[in-house]
Amino acid sequence: MHFVIMGCGRVGATLAEQLEDNGHSVAVVDQNPDAFRRLPSHFAGRRVTGLGFDRDALAQAGIEDAHAFAAVSNGDNSNIIAARVAREVFGVGNVVARIYDPRRAEVYQRLGIPTVATVRWTADQVLRRMLPLGAVSEYQDPSSSVSLVRCDVHVGWVGREIERVEERTGARVAYVTRLGRGMVPEPHTVLQENDVVHLMVATDRVGPAQRVLAGPPGREED
Missing domain, CATH: 3.40.50.720 (NAD(P)-binding Rossmann-like Domain)
Structure with a gap:
C-alpha cells in the first residue's frame, strides 16, 4: 500500500x-x-x-x-x-x-x-502512570455519543466471565488484550491476570463503568 x-x-x-x-x-x-x-x-x-x-x-x-x-x-x-x-x-x-x-x-x-x-x-500518558486505574479513550463516534475505552481492571475480576463484566457495567466488551494480542471474547470467556478490557460504552457512562471495574466485584458476584 x-x-x-x-x-x-x-x-x-x-x-x-x-x-x-x-x-x-x-x-x-x-x-x-x-x-x-x-x-x-x-x-x-x-x-x-x-x-x-x-x-x-x-x-x-x-x-x-x-x-x-x-x-x-x-x-x-x-x-x-x-x-x-x-x-x-x-x-x-x-x-x-x-x-x-x-x-x-x-x-x-x-x-x-x-x-x-x-x-x-x-497528559494521558503521564496521568496513566500516576493513576494507573482509569479509562483511556481510544475512539469516539462523530457525535461523541459512543466511546471505545481501555480500562484497567481490579484484580478481583480475574476469574470472572465477560458476561458478568457487561452486566455490571452496562457496556459491551469490544475486545480484550491478552499477552499483547487482541482477542474477541465470548460471553463465557474468563478474565485472566493482566488482561486489558476495551469497552464500547455510552460516553456519559464511561465514568460509572470504569468505577465498577476499578473496584472488586460485589459479594453478589461470588
Missing part, C-alpha cells in the same frame, strides 16, 4: 521509516528540504519539497493512489487544511491530522476528521 505523510519532523520521519520497513511505499512532503535529513539513509520513498496542502505537491507524492494520509507537521492549521484536501479533493479514505490544541481536536473529530492531540496524548 502507498502512504503519504506531510511533515518530516521526528514523528513524520518515524512513521515513514516504520511504514517502509513493513513493506509499504511512502512519500514524505515537507516545505523544508533540510527536514528530509531526518529520514534514514536507506529510505527509498519519495521526498517532495512543498506545502502539504498544495495539490501539485500532493500529486507528486502519489496522493491519488494513497491508502492513507497523515498530516503531522508542527502547525495545526496546515495539518487540518492538508487533511481536508486529501479527503475532500483526492478522496483519501484514511486521513489523520496531528493537532496541538486539544480543544480544536475535539471540533475536527466531530467533523469526521480523526485527530491526534499531542498535548492530550502526553
Whole structure:
C-alpha cells in the first residue's frame, strides 16, 4: 500500500521509516528540504519539497493512489487544511491530522476528521502512570455519543466471565488484550491476570463503568 505523510519532523520521519520497513511505499512532503535529513539513509520513498496542502505537491507524492494520509507537521492549521484536501479533493479514505490544541481536536473529530492531540496524548500518558486505574479513550463516534475505552481492571475480576463484566457495567466488551494480542471474547470467556478490557460504552457512562471495574466485584458476584 502507498502512504503519504506531510511533515518530516521526528514523528513524520518515524512513521515513514516504520511504514517502509513493513513493506509499504511512502512519500514524505515537507516545505523544508533540510527536514528530509531526518529520514534514514536507506529510505527509498519519495521526498517532495512543498506545502502539504498544495495539490501539485500532493500529486507528486502519489496522493491519488494513497491508502492513507497523515498530516503531522508542527502547525495545526496546515495539518487540518492538508487533511481536508486529501479527503475532500483526492478522496483519501484514511486521513489523520496531528493537532496541538486539544480543544480544536475535539471540533475536527466531530467533523469526521480523526485527530491526534499531542498535548492530550502526553497528559494521558503521564496521568496513566500516576493513576494507573482509569479509562483511556481510544475512539469516539462523530457525535461523541459512543466511546471505545481501555480500562484497567481490579484484580478481583480475574476469574470472572465477560458476561458478568457487561452486566455490571452496562457496556459491551469490544475486545480484550491478552499477552499483547487482541482477542474477541465470548460471553463465557474468563478474565485472566493482566488482561486489558476495551469497552464500547455510552460516553456519559464511561465514568460509572470504569468505577465498577476499578473496584472488586460485589459479594453478589461470588
